[in-house]
Amino acid sequence: MYKVLVTDGISHTGLKSLLDHPHFIVDRQPTLNTEELKNIIGTYDALIVRSQTIVTEELLQAADRLHVIARAGVGVDNIDVNAATRKGIIVINAPGANTIAATEHTLAMMLALARKIPQAHQKTAAGEWDRNSFKGVELYKKTLGVVGMGKIGTEVAKRAKSFGMNILGFDPYLTEERAKKLGITKAGLDLIAAESDFITVHTPLTNDTRGIINDEFLAKTKKSVRIVNCARGGLINEKALVRAIQSGHVAGAALDVFEKEPAADPELLQNPNIIVTPHLGASTVEAQEKVAQEVSKEIIDIFETQSIQHAVNMPQMSGETQAKLQPYLLLGDQIGQLVIQLLKRQAPGKINIHYYGDLIDEDTELLTRTLLRGILSYHLSDSVNLINVLHLLKEQGVSYNVQKNATNKGFANYMELSVSQGTETARIGATVLNGYGARIVKINEYRIDVKPEKYLLYIKHQDVPGMIGKVGSLLGDYQINIGTMQVGRAEIGGEAIMVLTLDKGLGAEVLRELTHIDGLEEAQLLELTNMDALEHGREEPQKVESI
Numbered sequence: 001m002y003k004v005l006v007t008d009g010i011s012h013t014g015l016k017s018l019l020d021h022p023h024f025i026v027d028r029q030p031t032l033n034t035e036e037l038k039n040i041i042g043t044y045d046a047l048i049v050r051s052q053t054i055v056t057e058e059l060l061q062a063a064d065r066l067h068v069i070a071r072a073g074v075g076v077d078n079i080d081v082n083a084a085t086r087k088g089i090i091v092i093n094a095p096g097a098n099t100i101a102a103t104e105h106t107l108a109m110m111l112a113l114a115r116k117i118p119q120a121h122q123k124t125a126a127g128e129w130d131r132n133s134f135k136g137v138e139l140y141k142k143t144l145g146v147v148g149m150g151k152i153g154t155e156v157a158k159r160a161k162s163f164g165m166n167i168l169g170f171d172p173y174l175t176e177e178r179a180k181k182l183g184i185t186k187a188g189l190d191l192i193a194a195e196s197d198f199i200t201v202h203t204p205l206t207n208d209t210r211g212i213i214n215d216e217f218l219a220k221t222k223k224s225v226r227i228v229n230c231a232r233g234g235l236i237n238e239k240a241l242v243r244a245i246q247s248g249h250v251a252g253a254a255l256d257v258f259e260k261e262p263a264a265d266p267e268l269l270q271n272p273n274i275i276v277t278p279h280l281g282a283s284t285v286e287a288q289e290k291v292a293q294e295v296s297k298e299i300i301d302i303f304e305t306q307s308i309q310h311a312v313n314m315p316q317m318s319g320e321t322q323a324k325l326q327p328y329l330l331l332g333d334q335i336g337q338l339v340i341q342l343l344k345r346q347a348p349g350k351i352n353i354h355y356y357g358d359l360i361d362e363d364t365e366l367l368t369r370t371l372l373r374g375i376l377s378y379h380l381s382d383s384v385n386l387i388n389v390l391h392l393l394k395e396q397g398v399s400y401n402v403q404k405n406a407t408n409k410g411f412a413n414y415m416e417l418s419v420s421q422g423t424e425t426a427r428i429g430a431t432v433l434n435g436y437g438a439r440i441v442k443i444n445e446y447r448i449d450v451k452p453e454k455y456l457l458y459i460k461h462q463d464v465p466g467m468i469g470k471v472g473s474l475l476g477d478y479q480i481n482i483g484t485m486q487v488g489r490a491e492i493g494g495e496a497i498m499v500l501t502l503d504k505g506l507g508a509e510v511l512r513e514l515t516h517i518d519g520l521e522e523a524q525l526l527e528l529t530n531m532d533a534l535e536h537g538r539e540e541p542q543k544v545e546s547i
């Protein structure tokens, strides 16, 4: 059973798939304080939060079992993602599930700002019939500057166009072609400042975007500009905004998000030209159901099938790419494990990965992480996973290099992994053969054809007659059944290797006896101890013996 802790107000209906699932226990605790959360987090496998719960490094230190943190929404700025990554915890979100809600809230705020609706409502509700103080402005034929043309920015732009607005869009990823298709103008920040009657921000809060609307920017804006922020507090420098409104340069602002939440600054909250909502952008029945549904489904997928779609600390890939890469991922983990054993269990110093043939057209980042995890897992066991593997490599001072090559090395797809320490290098080449499955086709400089199995006996020997018989007979004496046997040699009569798949493992005694055979130089049992786990998603510690 997996235990899931749900903090913050998350839609009950949206959590249904988790609540009904026989493998999950869901615990809803929306009112925990930091200390209470820290005291109980150690017993949970997954945590679902909205924006209120702050997931700090300190909290994560107590999260011994935590495998997934799910943000039922988009922004993950309430989660210390780096600390989660270091701990190997997957952080997922639900991008897109609240796009429409946030878009509609932005438009509602823009219209309310233009027509002073909250101010008019307040006075009218208080019994005053004032038809003179609330003359607004129209959106029609006005220019809207959209900073951040991602999902929400784009939807806002589309809807604002239907009001007859001219749209200027700024986003490093906005191409001329997409701008043209949307019927908007691709602009820089300076043009947005100079031309816009309304400006709305829709970027995440990053080092680059913090204070993107500041004194300097506001000084370049048109007089009477109106500003909307339904993205993240901190994108607008609040002090600068208040100054610009007080001076009469900026006509007003509509804010759903604040530098500090809950917002308390009276200069903002009591300013007659600023309208505010308490971070309600995503607060619709539909959006809340959808974010909860999406993260629930993904949590089930992660624990039940290891498929991850929306991790913010993992490479993203489509389901189609994931399905295509699946056989390579399994093989990648296996050759990662084997290559480090071939290096005689030394810690890796340098790792080289080469992809050839069909693989060069795929997004191989996840495959690379899988290979690297296979290597590191020998020494670090299950503390290494696809999330923290790059961090751990860096921490261990291990460098890795990935190259893609269009030549096919005789196979439709081929990957080669080499690991070095000092002057020693171990190398494995592998492929997935259409209709036949995974094969190891190279070990060091020797060509071979071996299907990866749980127990592989690797023997280095002189290429002399009788060697196969002697090895077979000794293993027979110990009741060790041989599944397959493959030999590879560089030249007749020179050095050669033999790789046998065995039905069971063998101990140091057998290995020692093998090395007593004349002409047999080295015998090593290579063991893939997580074969079952790889297929079913659990990992077990590894054990290897060699002589």
Ligand SMILES: NC(=O)c1ccc[n+]([C@@H]2O[C@H](COP(=O)([O-])OP(=O)(O)OC[C@H]3O[C@@H](n4cnc5c(N)ncnc54)[C@H](O)[C@@H]3O)[C@@H](O)[C@H]2O)c1
Pocket (backbone or CB within 6 Å): 074, 075, 076, 095, 096, 098, 099, 102, 147, 148, 149, 150, 151, 152, 153, 170, 171, 172, 173, 202, 203, 204, 205, 206, 208, 209, 230, 231, 232, 256, 257, 279, 280, 281, 282, 283
């Ligand atoms: N108020 C709410 O309740 C609410 C609800 C949903 C989302 N949000 C917030 O809205 C924002 C946008 O969400 P989204 O789903 O559209 O995200 P998104 O990732 O689809 O889009 C963000 C866009 O910002 C762009 N960007 C990044 N840095 C930039 C920069 N320096 N200048 C210009 N553009 C830059 C990116 O290229 C990207 O296209 C996020 O901050 C999100 O957290 C708020």
Ligand SMILES: O=C(O)CC[C@@H](O)C(=O)O
Pocket (backbone or CB within 6 Å): 050, 051, 072, 073, 074, 075, 076, 098, 279, 280, 281, 282, 283
């Ligand atoms: O959970 C919320 O209500 C806030 C959501 C929003 O800020 C987001 O980034 O998705």
